[in-house]
Amino acid sequence: MRYRAAVALSDEQKAKFLGDVPLFAGISAESMSRLAAVAGEQDFTAGQFIVRQGQVGTGLYVIVDGSVQVVRGADDVLATLTAGDFFGELSVIDQQPRNASVQAAQPTTVLAVASWDLLALLEQDPALSLNLIKGLVVRVRAAGEQHRH
Amino acid sequence: MAELSERPFPPGDYPVVVVGSGPGGIQASYYLRHLGIDHAVISADPVPGGMFRRFPFFQRLLSWTKPYGPVPRDDRFYYWYDWNSLLAEEPENRALMPDLMDGTSSFPSRPEMELNLATFVERTGLKIRYDTSWESTSREGERFVLHTSDGDYRCQVAIFAVGVAKPYKPDTPGFDLVAHYVDTRPAATYAGKRLFIVGKENSGFELATGLLQWAQRIVLASPRPAKLSVNSHSLAGIRARYVLPVEDEILGGGVFFLNASIARIERMGDSLRVYCVRSDTGMEIAVDADEVIAATGFTCPLQDLQSIGVDVFGRSELPAMTNYWESATVPGIYFAGTIGQGVSGMKKYGLPANSGAVHGARYNARTMVYHVAKQHFGVDVPQPSVLPNSLVDLLLAEATHAPELWNQKSYLARAFSLDPAQGIRDSGVVPLAQFVDEEGAAGVAIAVETDDTGDIHPAVYVRRENKPAVETLLSSQAMHDFRTADNRAQLSEILRGATAGAVR
Amino acid sequence: MAMSQQELIDTLSGLALFADLSRPQVEAVAHKMAEESYPTGQRILRQGFTGTGFYVIVDGEVAVKIDGNEISRLGKGDFFGEMSVLLGEPPVADIVTTRQLRVLHLGGPELEGFLRDYPPVMLRMLKAVATRLRNANRWRS
Numbered sequence: 001m002r003y004r005a006a007v008a009l010s011d012e013q014k015a016k017f018l019g020d021v022p023l024f025a026g027i028s029a030e031s032m033s034r035l036a037a038v039a040g041e042q043d044f045t046a047g048q049f050i051v052r053q054g055q056v057g058t059g060l061y062v063i064v065d066g067s068v069q070v071v072r073g074a075d076d077v078l079a080t081l082t083a084g085d086f087f088g089e090l091s092v093i094d095q096q097p098r099n100a101s102v103q104a105a106q107p108t109t110v111l112a113v114a115s116w117d118l119l120a121l122l123e124q125d126p127a128l129s130l131n132l133i134k135g136l137v138v139r140v141r142a143a144g145e146q147h148r149h
Numbered sequence: 150m151a152e153l154s155e156r157p158f159p160p161g162d163y164p165v166v167v168v169g170s171g172p173g174g175i176q177a178s179y180y181l182r183h184l185g186i187d188h189a190v191i192s193a194d195p196v197p198g199g200m201f202r203r204f205p206f207f208q209r210l211l212s213w214t215k216p217y218g219p220v221p222r223d224d225r226f227y228y229w230y231d232w233n234s235l236l237a238e239e240p241e242n243r244a245l246m247p248d249l250m251d252g253t254s255s256f257p258s259r260p261e262m263e264l265n266l267a268t269f270v271e272r273t274g275l276k277i278r279y280d281t282s283w284e285s286t287s288r289e290g291e292r293f294v295l296h297t298s299d300g301d302y303r304c305q306v307a308i309f310a311v312g313v314a315k316p317y318k319p320d321t322p323g324f325d326l327v328a329h330y331v332d333t334r335p336a337a338t339y340a341g342k343r344l345f346i347v348g349k350e351n352s353g354f355e356l357a358t359g360l361l362q363w364a365q366r367i368v369l370a371s372p373r374p375a376k377l378s379v380n381s382h383s384l385a386g387i388r389a390r391y392v393l394p395v396e397d398e399i400l401g402g403g404v405f406f407l408n409a410s411i412a413r414i415e416r417m418g419d420s421l422r423v424y425c426v427r428s429d430t431g432m433e434i435a436v437d438a439d440e441v442i443a444a445t446g447f448t449c450p451l452q453d454l455q456s457i458g459v460d461v462f463g464r465s466e467l468p469a470m471t472n473y474w475e476s477a478t479v480p481g482i483y484f485a486g487t488i489g490q491g492v493s494g495m496k497k498y499g500l501p502a503n504s505g506a507v508h509g510a511r512y513n514a515r516t517m518v519y520h521v522a523k524q525h526f527g528v529d530v531p532q533p534s535v536l537p538n539s540l541v542d543l544l545l546a547e548a549t550h551a552p553e554l555w556n557q558k559s560y561l562a563r564a565f566s567l568d569p570a571q572g573i574r575d576s577g578v579v580p581l582a583q584f585v586d587e588e589g590a591a592g593v594a595i596a597v598e599t600d601d602t603g604d605i606h607p608a609v610y611v612r613r614e615n616k617p618a619v620e621t622l623l624s625s626q627a628m629h630d631f632r633t634a635d636n637r638a639q640l641s642e643i644l645r646g647a648t649a650g651a652v653r
Numbered sequence: 654m655a656m657s658q659q660e661l662i663d664t665l666s667g668l669a670l671f672a673d674l675s676r677p678q679v680e681a682v683a684h685k686m687a688e689e690s691y692p693t694g695q696r697i698l699r700q701g702f703t704g705t706g707f708y709v710i711v712d713g714e715v716a717v718k719i720d721g722n723e724i725s726r727l728g729k730g731d732f733f734g735e736m737s738v739l740l741g742e743p744p745v746a747d748i749v750t751t752r753q754l755r756v757l758h759l760g761g762p763e764l765e766g767f768l769r770d771y772p773p774v775m776l777r778m779l780k781a782v783a784t785r786l787r788n789a790n791r792w793r794s
Contacts, residue, residue, distance in 0.1 A: 094783045096787060126775060133779050140785050426677045462688060467690075469690040495704065496760075499762065586699075
């Protein structure tokens, strides 16, 4: 699905998109509609920073369209993310500063969920918490294996 | 006076003293004698049987003995189908249980089980000194001193098979007003009563099932919902025959389940009021009852063993033990019988073994005694040689038939040493957790295991010299015959690698 | 080392993992999980083995080892096993007791249901795993 920057997404469209994101798989219909209601659409031009390393985290982002690069320091590109990927959840959970910057590589649209909204959803929807823990655990295991080699 | 002089094992010095004349004590004594180790057996009871002299109150045992199995009764493999007979090396002393059952059920009644144990003692000629209570314990250098009602026993090794039968009631206010499960009266005396049972484990359900047609109303309360063994694919949880109260509760027949903890119990005239705190809401709810029974379990009657350093843990105050059922803190003190459930073993998928029941504990007792014999008295059980080209078949045959492996899944294993200098030798039955963790001589062990889907399959553990073992799961088979071409091929491959081609 | 049931509940109530539960909830958790004791030098989690469970340390200490090398130690209040259970993969490390250990053990198949029943415990676990990830220096922000 491609969205032109000028056309805002309706709640139904947001819910449909988010429903395909693995992080939100299995959450209750009530949680999904609440999520869609609080998720704010934001547009970025190529080169714009979505989050900056060292900043206090304000929320989690899901990429609707476009692509971003995750950068540590000045130019250490760690990864490229595209539609359906998410980032920013770690700072929401532990309230520590962002440990990398995320920069739009091309015109990009994201859905942003504010920290307090995400935390409220985590408290009321165990399925979401479980998905998030599993997602984090996968990455801890991967990081551990990186360390071994 | 003549009677007194006939009692065996007068107070004095013995290499080993066994305390208890239930299944654990009897089985341990049998194998001590089999290995030629001099020992005394003392018991506070007047006759053998242990807990089976009193429990269970209602119904039959939860362990079966199938009179018609696929193997002859005196065959070692018959034990798989007979969970109640004690182990014996002589065929004529095996499978005593089936002949003592009246044929109306594959579960013995309590009196039949008691008779089974008494018959075993009589037929094997084991000696036990009855009416001798172990009261306290002390140490004298390397020796233990057991102070009993008849005098002192000094020993190098003490084996306590005293069961987990000391009634336990929480010290929550009001429990002094309440009877414990052990004091349950004949069923008819509960006619028309409103009954409140604290505890939703098998003892609570046994009472509920037995009193279903007598009580006017039955409430069962504990913090968590009851777990059914058919759901957990194991013996952990409420056994199938005690499910009637569950059905009654669902159908609204007068049984109620409360997921709550007890805050206090108070007398209100002729009845009792139980104040509960619901686990879900934290709200207090009061329930009136004519009778309250605490089916709150038992602890281990270890007298003053803690004072000589034996550490205990848990609600049941079981001793902390090694994989050979030896006290983790006082070497030389061992445990047999149901107490062995305190050794968890691998407990894969959270599924416990059957160490708390006779069919698991009997094998534990044998393995424990063999270990005691070797460690403390230099008595080694012979380890027969095995031809390399028969090892694969032998391992798969054991996995398919060995009752030790089937009754104690993921807990006991058949082990063989693969030391190139000695050739392949049969190491007998070993505690699996010990085999996989102890970094010793090269070896292979096979166990029977189950997973969270209920699939039953063999598991092979190969240990290279001085390294912990590596696990490989083999495939299950619909009729549980694991001697398939695939398993043979996989096992050959594993062993070929482990023995530098000697086995193939 | 004998601990009464009340003392066990008191101990559990003081652990970070259960800090947001009411006392009746802690009692229910104590009932649901199995109390186990292991001697020194025993592996609780085994590298490459199936059937892992979830463990919370009530008393004692363990060493985390990979290929025989000690990475870290865990003590009272720490938990382990959840990674393997949630991933459905065998552990990549051994967890070995360095002295006598008392734990609460929940079978792997029961962990997800347990976390759903006790969202506050799940949130605490979420935070602990996030910290682990943060410490592992991953790039996600």
